[in-house]
Amino acid sequence: MKKVKRLASLILAFVLAFVLAVPAFAATVNNETGHEYKAYQIFTGTQASDDVTGALAVTGWGSGVDGATFLAELKTANADLYGNANSAAEVAAVLSENNSNSEVANEFAKIAEKHIKKDQGIDIAADAELTAGYYLFVDQTTTSGKDDVKGLSLLQVTQKGDIELKSKNDKPSVEKKVKENLKNVSGNKDDRIPDYELSTGYNDVADYNIGDDVPFELIGTLPQNLDLYNTYKYIFHDTLSAGLTYKEGSLKVYVVDTEKDTENDDNVIPESAYKLTVANQKIEVAFDNIKSVDGVAAGKKIVVKYEATLNKNAEIGLDGNKNEVYLQYSNNPNNGGEGDTGETPKDEVLVFTYELDVTKIDGATAGDNPKKLAGAKFVLKNSEGKYVQVDADGKVTGWVDTEPNPENQEDAAGILTSNDDGLFKVIGLDAGTYYLKEVVAPAGYNILKDEIELKVLATTKNDQNWTSGNASDALTALKIKVGTGDETDGDVNSGIVSATVQNNKGGTLPETGGIGTTIFYLTGTILVLGAVVLLITKKRMENAEK
The missing domain is CATH 2.60.40.740 (Immunoglobulin-like)
Known part of the structure; x- marks a missing residue:
């Protein structure tokens, strides 16, 4: 009896990890797995008592298996285990003695499937009634191209209670x-x-x-x-x-x-x-x-x-x-x-990646219909101090450490030049902070003295919870902030943020240290020298009269 109980424990524990609820005479099998099964009786059995927890004593081969060919292959496949077994009960005893070895149980179930009598399968698509014994439940679900797992399960059916199939087949993710x-x-x-x-x-x-x-x-x-x-x-x-x-x-x-x-x-x-x-x-x-x-x-x-x-x-x-x-x-x-x-x-x-559009205009005409300025040249630097390089279409090709020189043809990829519409584009930018510097102003206009800070601000779903599959749930807002101004909306669909930069006409006063200051110094010196000469001349004339 102890060996029979150990066999029940083995069957329940190892063959594809199905859970057995205690069954009944002409037991009902409730299938809630979503799979279709056929049940094949491998062993017949009797129950020693009305105790529903009691295991079955194996009495012979079941109606669902060709016992002779099954036993022959068991002996061939593993002579060390089954070489001396000549009956269903002796095979059951071998399984009981190896109840801690999952490979033995797995091998037994796989060989059993090869010798089942196909015409003796009992459909377990919904509910079914089974007489006492040990049954091999074979998954009939078609799995090709699906994420299902096919499985075998060997379960005991006793004379009390119901069986509820609860598949614990595991699959990767x-x-x-x-x-x-x-x-x-x-x-x-x-x-x-x-x-x-x-x-x-x-x-x-x-x-x-x-x-x-x-x-x-x-x-x-x-x-x-x-x-x-x-x-x-x-x-x-x-x-x-x-x-x-x-x-x-x-x-x-x-x-x-x-x-x-x-x-x-x-x-x-x-x-x-x-x-x-x-x-x-x-x-x-x-x-x-x-x-x-x-x-x-x-x-x-x-x-x-x-x-x-x-x-x-x-x-x-x-x-x-x-x-x-x-x-x-x-x-x-x-x-x-x-x-x-x-x-x-x-x-x-x-x-995601984004596009920056910058338009150069005449500051005096700023408004609804400004004058667009061509020929303004800029460089764009990121927060790491690197300068953007673009191709002829304005798409980013890389970043360099040295500020591009508009006079150097080799630096042309780093010079952003406004076209006849006053526009230049930088296509393929990450969200972040950038600095725009004018290096050549349009003819007749003052060059901008200071860099312009540009912040490209994207609101994205930066966590583990984007599950909808909709891109609009992943990128929900796009804005730009120019200098100390307010944030303005970009276009999420096109990925474009836009900025307008003004230039103004007019003379530029000389700066300290410039040539203009030198002129002032020279003019002042000449005036002082002239005054000294006049003073000396006047003194000499006065002395001559005396």
Whole structure:
């Protein structure tokens, strides 16, 4: 009797972790899993008493299995265990003696499925009544292309109570995150530092300059029932938008307990353990059998980190630059992990960038219809003291440390020149603070003496909670602040913020140390010398008269 009870414990504990509520004579099986099952009787049994917690005594092979061929394969597959077993009861005794070994239970269920009598399956799509015995419940749900997990369950059906199927089959999940390049991602966008805590740095939404390298993170979980599989396929399918270019050589893969553990390169998985494919904006990291990787275990995480450069094809404003990932994984431990796979739902992140439009006007005509000034030349500096470089279309191509010189043709990419409409554009800017300096004024106008501070202010969903999939929920406001003036609205849809800069005509008074001051000094000196000469001459004349 003790061995029989141990068999019941083994069956309940190990075969795909189904939970058994105590059943009844002609027991009703309640299926609330959303899957369809067929039940096959493997062992017949009798109950020693009316005690509903009592286990069944195995009396023979059940109606749902070909006992002779089943026993023969058990002996062939594992002669050490089943070599001396010649009956259903003796097989049950072997299982009982190995009730702490999940591999024995898993092997038994998989071999049993191969010898079930298909015509003896009892549908458990809704409710069904079963007589006493031990049954193999086989999941009939089609899983190809879905995120389901197929499973086997061996349960005892006694003569009291009901069985309620509650599947605890586990499956992996995946998230994608993008690192924001700001110190305080939910507040002041001017405080920048090169790196910070992963827990606060990676989010669902970020904004960057065109040309910046954007860090991404893919976080996949490993299922709790990993040990039920002989092999386990595990493939990240990541897709970049047209506005992002994968940075060659930047990808690393880690096996960790938490994402923060990726700071330790001891957790890096060697490149030889997976296959990396990058083509047509898609990144695939494929493990044919992730169980063969050192450190991999149920409940661990697989983290993929890489960088992609925001390029000139980046979408400005809404709808942003969307990127997504899904995970393909083994979902049929019945076959040992070979063959069938499922897919997780896709997870998305967004990267935004913006456009600055500056219009140069005649200050005397400021108003509804100002005069636009062509030929004004500017340079634009960010809060780190670097100067923007743009292409012929005004799209950002990079940043340099030295202020561009309008007289130097080699610096032309850093000179922003107003066109006939008084306009120049800088396309592909991150949110942040910038400084605009006029280096050449239009002919006949005074050059601006001081830099103009420009703040591009974007309100983005910088946390872990952007789940709607709607870009308008990720970027909710866009503003600009010019100097000490008030904030004014930009256009969220186009991603454009605009500023107007005035020039005025008129003479410029000489400054201290300029040539004008020298003229004053020279004129004064001449006047003083003239006065001295007149005084001396007058004295000499007076003396001559005497």
